[in-house]
Each structure stands twice: as structure tokens, then as C-alpha cells.
Amino acid sequence: MWSKAVSALLMAAAGLAAEDALKVNFPADSPVAVVSSGWGESRAAARGGALFVDLRTSLKLKNTSRLRLRGITLQVSSQEVAAGGKASVSVPSLDVYPGQEFPVKIDLRLLQPASSGASAIVLVQLDGALFEDLSFYGPNHLSSRRQLTAWELEARRDRQHFKQVLARNGEDGLRRAMTEILAQDLARPKLDIRLARAPAAFPNERPIEVAFLHQADLPVEAVGGTALASGNELRIPQLQFENRDRREVRSIEMGLIIRDAEGREFSAGALPAAVSMKAKAGGTVQPTTSLQLSRAQGAAVRIDSVSGFVQQVEFSNGDVWIPPSSFRDEARLSKLIPGSLEEQRLSDIYRRRGLSALLEELNKQ
Incomplete structure (x- = not known):
């Protein structure tokens, strides 16, 4: 409670209100809509001539298209983009059906000049959304089309690979493959x-x-x-x-x-x-x-x-x-x-929840 109060005081000193501190701006024709957003557990700390913004929040978004959503990238920036004032959040391996809502967690740090006096210190924009047919929407300022497409192709490739392992070698073969992946992750030089x-x-x-x-x-x-x-x-x-x-x-x-x-x-x-x-x-x-x-x-x-x-x-x-x-x-x-993001996600499902959860996940798509 004390830290939230201090954060609010710091924002007030900068001419900001907590409800205005985060602005989410998606285009009117965006196939992804904003359901809710807020400052959440975010904090702003004044150091020298700048504000350090630790953005800790979650957006609730909705797939308003007619296709399943496979990945999304958001551009997050302080109001005056300087060094340390811009970042991005990407979420691959999604399977969001038309009309379905889904969360996107934001956990990062931004830098904002303390002299800024406008109403929003953090702006969240849609850089790109990728759909099941590999169609893409967004300005693509961060080359998110390339990266989201690559992640989706890797996910399809690796899911197919593990399905083939299961078909050839059964559940024991899939278990051995996952055990080997987890062992390699631990032994891999960093x-x-x-x-x-x-x-x-x-x-x-x-x-x-x-x-x-x-x-x-x-x-x-x-x-x-x-x-x-x-x-x-x-x-x-x-x-x-x-x-x-x-x-x-x-x-x-x-x-x-x-x-x-x-x-x-x-x-x-x-x-x-x-x-x-x-x-x-x-x-x-x-x-x-x-x-x-x-x-x-x-x-x-x-x-x-x-x-x-x-x-x-x-x-x-x-x-x-x-x-x-x-x-x-x-x-x-x-x-x-390291394996692809999808391989890491699937091996983590196996590590945390076991083979039955992995089989359920592989059968989803």
C-alpha cells in the first residue's frame, strides 16, 4: 500500500493521474480489440532528471476477427521516446478463437524524462497480429510479421515432429524424447x-x-x-x-x-x-x-x-x-x-504437468 501511494505521489508530481498513466491505442479497424487495461502493479520512481517506469500490468484483449489468432506483438513506449523509452511484448503460440478474450502480461521497465507534462507516460500500440492462415495485420514497425511468422512455422514443425515421435514410438518414445530435451537444456553451456x-x-x-x-x-x-x-x-x-x-x-x-x-x-x-x-x-x-x-x-x-x-x-x-x-x-x-519457443513450451508442460498434459496439448490442433 505504501509503495502504491509513493508511486501515485510521484506521478502526481509529474502532472499525471494513475488512470491516465497507461494509454492503449489500437486502430479502429484492428482485428484485436482492447477489453480492459489499467496501471495494475506498475510503479514510477524519480531518479535524477528522469522517471523510471516499472510497468507491471496485464491487458485483456479480444480476437474480433473470423480467424484463430496465433501471435501478437505490442509496442510499448514512454511518451517521449529516448534511450530506454521503447520496448515490445510478443506472445507466440496462441490459439485464440474468434470472439475469445485473452490476457497479455506486460512486465518491463521504461525511461521517461521527468519534464514531460502530458497525460500519459506509457503508450501501448499494436505492431502486429498473426492469424491461422498466416495473414498479418499491423504496421510492422518492429518486423513483427517476420518473427511471428517464423515462430508459428517453428511451432507447426515441432508439433508435427512430436506427433510423429508418438506415432512411431508410442508414449514411451515421446517420454524419452522429452526427457532428453530437458537434460540437454540443463547441460547446455550458457x-x-x-x-x-x-x-x-x-x-x-x-x-x-x-x-x-x-x-x-x-x-x-x-x-x-x-x-x-x-x-x-x-x-x-x-x-x-x-x-x-x-x-x-x-x-x-x-x-x-x-x-x-x-x-x-x-x-x-x-x-x-x-x-x-x-x-x-x-x-x-x-x-x-x-x-x-x-x-x-x-x-x-x-x-x-x-x-x-x-x-x-x-x-x-x-x-x-x-x-x-x-x-x-x-x-x-x-x-x-536451445530448441524453438514451442519446443520449450511443450517440454515445460511435460516437466510441470506430465505426459498426459502433453498429449492433451498435442491433440488440440
């Missing part, structure tokens, strides 16, 4: 990855080897690239690709595996990059992000070499390509790369 805008150069940087994993039936193939490292920092100034497809490519996401000076391998996440590549033509991607890598205990990782693989391709017509479910096993990456 890295702390910090992203930053790539500098023009690192001090004492050195070129390092870049290799590309073999992938069959790729629509876009990586054919060359350069990487530069300085201690535990990595930047990839340039990657060259060849588009084998008849569709123009809009963006590519490269997964990264690094090997340290002791010969240990780690997943280093992925680098998405926009590119305009004509059909059956080559193109160059210049990532703008650098990576700083450290072990979970905080120890820096000295980078020795880098391997890359194509993790996602977005075409100009909105189609998205992802690797088949067999790729991680064929490339011996299961011990390094």
Missing part, C-alpha cells in the same frame, strides 16, 4: 550475450576464421564473410549470400556458434539483417550489431573461431523460411542451441 551498435573498429582487433555449416535445400546460401574479434568482443562487418530462390529476399537471420581458445563451443545467438536481394542473385549483408560474450559466471570468452548457419529467411512477399526439424541433430547442434 553465454551472457550483450549487443551493441558495432563500432568502426575494436582496439587490437584481429581477423578470425568464419565457416558456414552445411545445410541442404537452402533458399539462400552464405558464401563468404569476415569477422573481427578483440578479446571477448565480436563484430561481423560483412556477409555474402547467393539467393537460389525465385523470390526476392528481404531479410536474413544468421545463427552463430563460437569456439573459444580452449576449444569449447557455445551458441552466440543470431544476427538478423535487412537485405534486398533479387531472385537468383547475390547480395551483401552488413550487420550493425557487435557482440560481447562472457560465461554465466562472468568470465570473458576469448573468441577463436566463428561458425554460421542460415536460421531464417524472409522474402519480399512475406513468406518466411526456417530450417527443418532435423537440422539441429544433423549438424550436431542440439547440445549447443
Whole structure:
């Protein structure tokens, strides 16, 4: 009660009322409607010349379309968007029927200049909604169409894979598969990855080897690239690709595996990059992000070499390509790369509620 009172006083000092602190603004023709919203357990704290807003609330939304909703992305921003003033919330793996209501939890921190005097310090907008036929609605400022589509394709791929495991090997086979996934999650080496805008150069940087994993039936193939490292920092100034497809490519996401000076391998996440590549033509991607890598205990990782693989391709017509479910096993990456969000969700259902709950979930769709 005391913390809520302090929060209210801070907002009042900034010229704000609690009921006006959160504004949810969806377009009039949006296929997702806002049923209810509120400040919830959110708090605002004044520090120096700024307000730090810990947004802890939940929206109740409704699918007003004629299709089942599969995913949604919201853009959340402080009134004056500065550094730290914008974030997003994405919810994949939804199965919301027409007319059905559903919650979206928001739990994040934003920064707002304390000098602002307008009526709302936080604005929530719809960036994108994906439906069962892969149709999309929204301004897509955050590239949410690409990411929501990729998550949905991964979910369909992995659900089909587990259904096939069940059909071939029965319930015991599915149980063994889930047990193996949970064991790999525990044993997988972890890295702390910090992203930053790539500098023009690192001090004492050195070129390092870049290799590309073999992938069959790729629509876009990586054919060359350069990487530069300085201690535990990595930047990839340039990657060259060849588009084998008849569709123009809009963006590519490269997964990264690094090997340290002791010969240990780690997943280093992925680098998405926009590119305009004509059909059956080559193109160059210049990532703008650098990576700083450290072990979970905080120890820096000295980078020795880098391997890359194509993790996602977005075409100009909105189609998205992802690797088949067999790729991680064929490339011996299961011990390094976490499974898809859907695989993690299904394995968590098995871990918390058992095989019967997993079977019920697989039979839903």
C-alpha cells in the first residue's frame, strides 16, 4: 500500500493521474480489440532528471476477427521516446478463437524524462497480429510479421515432429524424447550475450576464421564473410549470400556458434539483417550489431573461431523460411542451441504437468 501511494505521489508530481498513466491505442479497424487495461502493479520512481517506469500490468484483449489468432506483438513506449523509452511484448503460440478474450502480461521497465507534462507516460500500440492462415495485420514497425511468422512455422514443425515421435514410438518414445530435451537444456553451456551498435573498429582487433555449416535445400546460401574479434568482443562487418530462390529476399537471420581458445563451443545467438536481394542473385549483408560474450559466471570468452548457419529467411512477399526439424541433430547442434519457443513450451508442460498434459496439448490442433 505504501509503495502504491509513493508511486501515485510521484506521478502526481509529474502532472499525471494513475488512470491516465497507461494509454492503449489500437486502430479502429484492428482485428484485436482492447477489453480492459489499467496501471495494475506498475510503479514510477524519480531518479535524477528522469522517471523510471516499472510497468507491471496485464491487458485483456479480444480476437474480433473470423480467424484463430496465433501471435501478437505490442509496442510499448514512454511518451517521449529516448534511450530506454521503447520496448515490445510478443506472445507466440496462441490459439485464440474468434470472439475469445485473452490476457497479455506486460512486465518491463521504461525511461521517461521527468519534464514531460502530458497525460500519459506509457503508450501501448499494436505492431502486429498473426492469424491461422498466416495473414498479418499491423504496421510492422518492429518486423513483427517476420518473427511471428517464423515462430508459428517453428511451432507447426515441432508439433508435427512430436506427433510423429508418438506415432512411431508410442508414449514411451515421446517420454524419452522429452526427457532428453530437458537434460540437454540443463547441460547446455550458457553465454551472457550483450549487443551493441558495432563500432568502426575494436582496439587490437584481429581477423578470425568464419565457416558456414552445411545445410541442404537452402533458399539462400552464405558464401563468404569476415569477422573481427578483440578479446571477448565480436563484430561481423560483412556477409555474402547467393539467393537460389525465385523470390526476392528481404531479410536474413544468421545463427552463430563460437569456439573459444580452449576449444569449447557455445551458441552466440543470431544476427538478423535487412537485405534486398533479387531472385537468383547475390547480395551483401552488413550487420550493425557487435557482440560481447562472457560465461554465466562472468568470465570473458576469448573468441577463436566463428561458425554460421542460415536460421531464417524472409522474402519480399512475406513468406518466411526456417530450417527443418532435423537440422539441429544433423549438424550436431542440439547440445549447443536451445530448441524453438514451442519446443520449450511443450517440454515445460511435460516437466510441470506430465505426459498426459502433453498429449492433451498435442491433440488440440
